[in-house]
Structure formats: structure tokens, C-alpha cells
Amino acid sequence: MKIAVLRETFPGERRVALVPAVVPQIQKLGTDTQPVEILVETGAGEAAGFTDDMYRERGVEVWDDRKSLLEKADVLLQVRTLGANQEAGRSDLDSFKRDQVLIGTADPLGAAGSIKELAEKNVTLFALELIPRITRAQSMDVLSSMATIAGYKAVIVAANHLPKLFPMLMTAAGTLTPAKVFVLGAGVAGLQAIATAKRLGAVAQAYDVRPVVKEQIESLGAKFVELNLDTGDTEDKGGYAKALTEEQQVKQREQLADIAAECDVCITTAAIPGRPSPLLITEDAVQRMAPGSVIVDLAAERGGNCELTEADQTVVKHGVTICGPTNLPSDAPQHASQMYAKNVATLLALLIKEGQLDIDLKDEVIRDTLAAKDGQVQNDRLRDMLGME
Amino acid sequence: MKIAVLRETFPGERRVALVPAVVPQIQKLGTDTQPVEILVETGAGEAAGFTDDMYRERGVEVWDDRKSLLEKADVLLQVRTLGANQEAGRSDLDSFKRDQVLIGTADPLGAAGSIKELAEKNVTLFALELIPRITRAQSMDVLSSMATIAGYKAVIVAANHLPKLFPMLMTAAGTLTPAKVFVLGAGVAGLQAIATAKRLGAVAQAYDVRPVVKEQIESLGAKFVELNLDTGDTEDKGGYAKALTEEQQVKQREQLADIAAECDVCITTAAIPGRPSPLLITEDAVQRMAPGSVIVDLAAERGGNCELTEADQTVVKHGVTICGPTNLPSDAPQHASQMYAKNVATLLALLIKEGQLDIDLKDEVIRDTLAAKDGQVQNDRLRDMLGME
Structure with a gap:
């Protein structure tokens, strides 16, 4: 044959x-x-x-x-x-x-x-x-293997755009503080993004609607972010995240914005198979981030997790660089x-x-x-x- | 005032x-x-x-x-x-x-x-x-502090272009072997490049004409490459590298080509103040590298350490991506x-x-x-x- x-x-x-x-x-x-x-x-x-x-x-x-x-x-x-x-x-x-x-x-x-x-x-x-x-x-x-590549590459893309270095460096010209990375969605891509950011010396935290991933996030040396949303069962039988109610989503976005405002890099990976990506980072949240911050939106293909993401583009809005790569494994x-x-x-x-x-x-x-x-x-x-x- | x-x-x-x-x-x-x-x-x-x-x-x-x-x-x-x-x-x-x-x-x-x-x-x-x-x-x-930034960024640029991941990953889809990084010139930029490549999980080796840096290279977990050149004193009183004789340079380039051929990434940082950069990587050496390999030439401003470098350009020659950034600290x-x-x-x-x-x-x-x-x-x-x- x-x-x-x-x-x-x-x-x-x-x-x-x-x-x-x-x-x-x-x-x-x-x-x-x-x-x-x-x-x-x-x-x-x-x-x-x-x-x-x-x-x-x-x-x-x-x-x-x-x-x-x-x-x-x-x-x-x-x-x-x-x-x-x-x-x-x-x-x-x-x-x-x-x-x-x-x-x-x-x-x-x-x-x-x-x-x-x-x-x-x-x-x-x-x-x-x-x-x-x-x-x-x-x-x-293949979704897992390609997500591994995408998660790694997302951090490289962020490091490429960030006006800072990732690791803490103590030099004769003073101390550089480590970059703060916030990963939204701790599936395979998110976990690999955490691992890569940690390798490069960043301080990482991560959020996921599924509390079961807390241990995985922490085992990579990142902080697990818990929001107050009153959710019940958040994982479907395939291990993917389920959708939240509209009210839960508003609460979620407000609390995520508070955290994003303190971070240098947000990597968003929240996707629901066959559905538009959930909105996690609003324009308001982007505005609250420091100038020079970077968002890499891995959900760009289905609309993105960030309100300002443009698929396959890198745009600067409110001083924040927003990357919407849709085919990182190919890179x-x-x-x-x-x-x-x-x-x-x-x-x-x-x-x-x-x-x-x-x-x-x-x-x-x-x-x-x-x-x-x-x-x-x-x-x-x-x-x-x-x-x- | x-x-x-x-x-x-x-x-x-x-x-x-x-x-x-x-x-x-x-x-x-x-x-x-x-x-x-x-x-x-x-x-x-x-x-x-x-x-x-x-x-x-x-x-x-x-x-x-x-x-x-x-x-x-x-x-x-x-x-x-x-x-x-x-x-x-x-x-x-x-x-x-x-x-x-x-x-x-x-x-x-x-x-x-x-x-x-x-x-x-x-x-x-x-x-x-x-x-x-x-x-x-x-x-x-400022030469040291800016070289620190350049050395870090050189690795990010390489990671951005390399068709592979830097770290070794053992996954359900098989094992990815770590990238092999070769740093030429172990001044401040070179040492920071080694440190960054190691952080990202690469296997690193480094070469410098000054044997005194062997210990520094090894302390970062990289291998110190020794060539057979019959050199004497190779460091001037300011701590910079001295120039080699023409005969030594030919020997040097031949032996460097052998090592580069086995590597995924070469980061070249050899500069002599006020003088054109020494040629370390010839077109021949580039041809011997695997398709997809990456050279980041930090000496591009004064002609480059690689024969095919073009200042401020990224070119692909013989399947190898050659980056010649001249102002990485600004990135x-x-x-x-x-x-x-x-x-x-x-x-x-x-x-x-x-x-x-x-x-x-x-x-x-x-x-x-x-x-x-x-x-x-x-x-x-x-x-x-x-x-x-």
C-alpha cells in the first residue's frame, strides 16, 4: 500500500x-x-x-x-x-x-x-x-502536541515584544526585577507557557475555571489565581472547560482585569471547541495595563480572549502590544x-x-x-x- | 544647575x-x-x-x-x-x-x-x-550594561527564528532534543547569551580566545571550547580580546566551522574596539550548518563575525537564518x-x-x-x- x-x-x-x-x-x-x-x-x-x-x-x-x-x-x-x-x-x-x-x-x-x-x-x-x-x-x-509548541512559542513572542527582560538580574547597573506573566487558561498550551516563562526567569501566575488544575499550575512554580465566581462543575467529560453564565463572566472579567493591570505579560489560551473564544480581557482591562505590556492571545483564531485582538496581527493599543497569532506551531x-x-x-x-x-x-x-x-x-x-x- | x-x-x-x-x-x-x-x-x-x-x-x-x-x-x-x-x-x-x-x-x-x-x-x-x-x-x-541586554535579546531573537524549541521536552508525542547553542566570544554579551540559552533549556558551548574565561563559561553550565591555535597572551590591559595573526585566524575558522556544523544556533559577539569585527564564520561554515539553523551576529555593526551577515537585516542563506541586529538594547x-x-x-x-x-x-x-x-x-x-x- x-x-x-x-x-x-x-x-x-x-x-x-x-x-x-x-x-x-x-x-x-x-x-x-x-x-x-x-x-x-x-x-x-x-x-x-x-x-x-x-x-x-x-x-x-x-x-x-x-x-x-x-x-x-x-x-x-x-x-x-x-x-x-x-x-x-x-x-x-x-x-x-x-x-x-x-x-x-x-x-x-x-x-x-x-x-x-x-x-x-x-x-x-x-x-x-x-x-x-x-x-x-x-x-x-495532535491538539495536545501542537498546544505544547504554541504555549512555548507564545512566551518567545512575548519576550520578543516586551521592553523588559524576563529574568531577575542583579548587575552593577542595579537590579532588574523579573517580568510578571499571567497565563489565562491552564490547558496544555497554558501549562507549557507557564513552564517556559518560569524557565526564562519570570514570576508566573495562572487562572483557569477548573480548580482541578491548581496542583498542576503550582507544580510548575506558578501561583494559582482563584476568583470568586460561584461556579459549580466547570469541566466537561472531555476535560475541556465549560462555558460560564453571563453574570459569572462579568465578575470574572473584573477580577482578571485587576490582576492583568499588575502584570507585564498576559498569555490567554481559553478556547471552547467549536465555539467563539470567551472574552476575558476587555478594552478597559487593556487600558489599565502599563505601557509596554504584552498580550499574546492564543485564542485569536475564534475571536480571541482579548477584546482588541486582531487575528494574525500585532497591534499596539493603549500602549499595550497585542499579538494574535493563529498558527504558532508553524513557527x-x-x-x-x-x-x-x-x-x-x-x-x-x-x-x-x-x-x-x-x-x-x-x-x-x-x-x-x-x-x-x-x-x-x-x-x-x-x-x-x-x-x- | x-x-x-x-x-x-x-x-x-x-x-x-x-x-x-x-x-x-x-x-x-x-x-x-x-x-x-x-x-x-x-x-x-x-x-x-x-x-x-x-x-x-x-x-x-x-x-x-x-x-x-x-x-x-x-x-x-x-x-x-x-x-x-x-x-x-x-x-x-x-x-x-x-x-x-x-x-x-x-x-x-x-x-x-x-x-x-x-x-x-x-x-x-x-x-x-x-x-x-x-x-x-x-x-x-554602559558597554557592560548594554551588552547584558544584547546577550539576552540575542537568544530571544534566535528562539524566535529557530524551527525548534530550545528545551528538551519528553512528551506523549516523543522526545524533543534540546537546541545546541554555540556562543562565540564570552564577554558580557556572550556570557549573558549562555545564561539565557541555558535558562531556556539549551545545551550550550562557548569559545573565546582568552582562556581565562573558561571558568566563567563553565560556571554557567556551558562547555568551554578549546581550539588548537598556538596563541600567547590574548587579552589586552583593558580586558578586551587582542587580534590574532592571519595564520591563527585560518586555523580558528576551520575549527569553529566543525563545531558550528553540529549546532542549531550560533551567537557571535567578537568585537575589537574601533576595529572591524573578526571573521569567524565563513560562507563555507554556513553551508555546513543544518537547514533551519540560526546565526545571530552581535558584531554586525562593524562588519559582523559571519561572512554573510547584513547589518540590521535578517537573511536566509544556504537555508540558515542570519540576523545582524545592530541595536538590540533598544529592543x-x-x-x-x-x-x-x-x-x-x-x-x-x-x-x-x-x-x-x-x-x-x-x-x-x-x-x-x-x-x-x-x-x-x-x-x-x-x-x-x-x-x-
């Missing part, structure tokens, strides 16, 4: 779905009689630092012609397939074959309509955002691709038995992640969103 | 020579009958995060009119005076008054001609680059200004007694730093460079 890696077409995307070092892990899913061959589109890894020759050294065939690659492949690996690549992704749509397996991110909860389009092409789509949040699937969880494309490739290879090991595709719907991971097959949208949550029975 | 702080006019310069928090330290050099008044030009601190109101709160008068400020002041404080601000700095030249004291960086060894021009205006110039490298003067040493203007102001305030304490100027040439620090007075270039080294007796 043939597994093809496509060059990404999303504007600015520098990641690649498979890196040379992970190739052997996939090749060994084949047998002597049923080998797994890997094909890569020319230049697919270049922006991530992987040359065509590096793939060739691993026994990968490098293909110039995308159309014939799409034609030949039993399985297609992408970082962004249609849904996560709304415009440029559309040009491949007519080239997909019946029963071709597509593995990639597809923004299923944000762009369910695209999943339907793919279903209508009769492809078998695994949308990696749907990987269940269970222990066994952690090694395939560390080498490590991001390595992690993504590991996630994909682990999923492939579930899907390929003795060199043959074997889609076992009794497996929870496979069942949950399968978004389209046999002309139908498969995932119940997606079918609900699309008004299907 | 009146001390005036001018708004900087050098393109892109965001620092300011005095910050509000350091104002009291200077005010207290005055007495009831001989007060030291401080005036600041409107907006002087804005780019560094210090508003006019912050100065006013410290009892500073904020002046809109630069000409009348230049007219009124006994002492002028600048980050960059003529020499360190060749073009825009020229417009103040005719406004300086006889015996007016000018304190700032002036690039005396690189732009001795400008010192002569200032001398001809009969100003009393203290060029801060000439602060002697003695223990007592460390608290006034952390708040802390840089704070340190600069501390340096200046400490020097002022030597120059002002009971609210009166008292330029005591028996004081080594004052004597060495004084570049022009009474119509004459004063510093012997500068007089040599200008062919004066």
Missing part, C-alpha cells in the same frame, strides 16, 4: 505531516508481501528544515506531480486538509478517490460543512481533532512536524495490520476520530451539528 | 538616557541653595514605556521645545550623541553652548572625527564608551534605559559636588571618560587616532 505526504497549501503553513526520522516507524507496518511504501511531494518538508534528500535517504520516493500522487495513494497524510484549509484546500477536492484514507486536521467542529463535502467525495476521513482525550490516545493527540515547524508525525504514525499503527488497512470501528480511538466514510458523515457530534439524524 | 534629557533622534532608537525611578538619585546631588533641576524633552521616554506624567510625578519639568532646552541646560544627557548618531545627531551641533557638559555614547573609537567636531564647539564631552574597565567604574560601564528599551540611567547617575555623582559641577581630572574615571573640553580632544587614545600630539 502507498502512503503519500502532500505539501501543505495553507498560506504560511511550514509544517509537514511526516518527517524523515519517523518514516521507518510507518514502513515497518508493512510486510515482505504487503509493503508499506511512502511517497512525498517535492519540497513538502523544506519549510520545516527537511530536504527531499533526507526523505530519500529513508527510502521514500519523492514525487513532483501532486495530481498523480493523489491518484496513486491509498492513504494521504496532511497537516491541514479541507476544513483546516478552507480556500487552498478546496483545489484537491476533485482529486480525492473513493475510499481513499485522508488523515489530517480538518477543524470538524468549526467547519462541519467541509466534512460533509469530503464525505460526499466518498473519502475516509480521520479528523485528528476528534482523537478522544483518553490515556491510550495521548500519543496521537517552530521542525519540532511541530516531528510531534505531528509521531502522532500520525501512532494512529497509523492502529489502522494498518500486516500492511493492510483495517478500520476497526470497535476501537474507540478509530471510531471517534473517523469523520467521514462511505459517503456519510460518521461522527455523532458532527451529525448533530449538521442536523443529521 | 539644570540637567536636561533629550529625546533620542537616532532612527529606531527607543531608549532614553534617564528613567523616572532614577531621577531622585540625581536630584539629591543638589543642595537647598544649589538645587539640581531636571528637565526632560516631551515624549523622550515614551518608546521605552515612560510617559511624560511619570517624569512629572518625580518633579521633572517636561519641555516641548528642544532648542530652548539645549539653551537652558548645563548638562545634557543622551543615549546617542554625535558619533553614535552620525546623521540625525548633526542637527544639534550648532545648538550646543560653550562649556555645556554632554554625557552620552559617542562611538569615540569608531568616529573620532565627530569627537573633534564636538571639541570645536567647546563642549565638555564625556563619551561613555571610554569608562575605564576598573572595578570602581563597573557601575558606570528592550525599558530595562536598557533603566540600566543606562543608573550608569549615568553614578557618573554624575562623581561630577557634581554640592550641586556644582566639579570636573576633577585627578579621578581616573573622569579623566579617561572625558573626550573633549576647552576646545580640545582630551583623551590620549583619541588624540593618537586623530594624529594629534
